[in-house]
Amino acid sequence: MQNDILSILNESDALNAKVFSLVRLKLLSSLAALGPDGATYRELKAALDINDGVLFANLNVLKEMGYLTSEKITSDGKELELYIITPEGQNEWKRTKTWLCRFLDCGA
Amino acid sequence: MNMEKHKKVIAFFKELGFEFNISRFDDRLIAQKLVCLLDLRGINLGYPCSIYVRGPYSPELTQDLFEFTNEFENLKTGSRLSSHEKETAGELGRIFGLKPVPLEVGATYGYCALRQNCDPLEALRRVKRLKPFYSEAQIALGISKAKEFLYKPTQKDLDELKKETGIWQRASLKSLEH
Numbered sequence: 001m002q003n004d005i006l007s008i009l010n011e012s013d014a015l016n017a018k019v020f021s022l023v024r025l026k027l028l029s030s031l032a033a034l035g036p037d038g039a040t041y042r043e044l045k046a047a048l049d050i051n052d053g054v055l056f057a058n059l060n061v062l063k064e065m066g067y068l069t070s071e072k073i074t075s076d077g078k079e080l081e082l083y084i085i086t087p088e089g090q091n092e093w094k095r096t097k098t099w100l101c102r103f104l105d106c107g108a
Numbered sequence: 109m110n111m112e113k114h115k116k117v118i119a120f121f122k123e124l125g126f127e128f129n130i131s132r133f134d135d136r137l138i139a140q141k142l143v144c145l146l147d148l149r150g151i152n153l154g155y156p157c158s159i160y161v162r163g164p165y166s167p168e169l170t171q172d173l174f175e176f177t178n179e180f181e182n183l184k185t186g187s188r189l190s191s192h193e194k195e196t197a198g199e200l201g202r203i204f205g206l207k208p209v210p211l212e213v214g215a216t217y218g219y220c221a222l223r224q225n226c227d228p229l230e231a232l233r234r235v236k237r238l239k240p241f242y243s244e245a246q247i248a249l250g251i252s253k254a255k256e257f258l259y260k261p262t263q264k265d266l267d268e269l270k271k272e273t274g275i276w277q278r279a280s281l282k283s284l285e286h
Contacts (some may be wrong), residue, residue, distance in 0.1 A: 025147045033167050034162065034167065035171065036174055037162075041161055043162050046237070046238055046239065047161035047238055076134065076209050
């Protein structure tokens with residue numbers, strides 16, 4: 001693996017460019033840590049401080065890409081939407097994180 | 109790394125009468141918050157918590173809940189609790205009663221106060237920011253339970269309390285004389 005900036009930039013071709021928005025990166029990294037347990041919509045909204053329109057739209061994009069699934073659950077008598085990262089989502093997050101670390105490490 | 113550490117957690121669940129079911133969201137939440145509160149109380153089960161979007165949380169515990177589901181659901185364990193651990197489990201069960209909301213609020217408050225060294229007002233502010241979907245009453249109840257479980261009054265606290273309430277006690281005794 002080469003460490004010059006051009007090689008690192010070219011490695012980004014293997015990544016999904018649609019993941020590179022701040023909101024999507026926040027969502028993927030948050031949900032990757034929770035694995036199969038997932039997080040509810042209201043938890044994501046509160047902790048990440050994202051408004052409804054932006055959050056809903058980005059969760060849907062990640063779902064369409066196959067990186068998240070959602071299901072209805074009941075918690076303390078309330079029906080809530082739970083979002084869980086898929087194995088594809090975990091892999092994409094790992095690839096993205098590895099590339100970002102290399103990118104930042106090279107001093108770019 | 110201790111490969112058997114989940115067995116100690118199961119022993120706590122057994123002591124608490126917690127019938128864990130992996131498919132229930134609330135059960136997974138209760139499991140997380142019980143382990144976090146025990147950790148805050150000084151019982152290190154090997155699952156350190158950190159703050160995630162779900163509040164104080166241990167991804168490693170989640171991993172084990174899913175890997176050893178059968179053992180957790182059937183409370184299979186060879187691990188035994190010491191008398192101190194049993195006593196602590198008893199207190200935890202008596203104060204929180206396996207209810208997800210107070211456990212979640214209490215663990216979040218305790219984590220902010222003890223691990224992040226926040227003063228009580230800042231800890232309350234952080235709980236409200238992370239859990240704005242709970243009512244004021246639910247938050248107040250969770251915090252009061254956390255204080256009861258996590259803080260033991262010192263002799264100085266007890267003396268201050270005696271001084272504060274002494275005047276009322278004396279007045280009430282005096283009123284009985286009439």
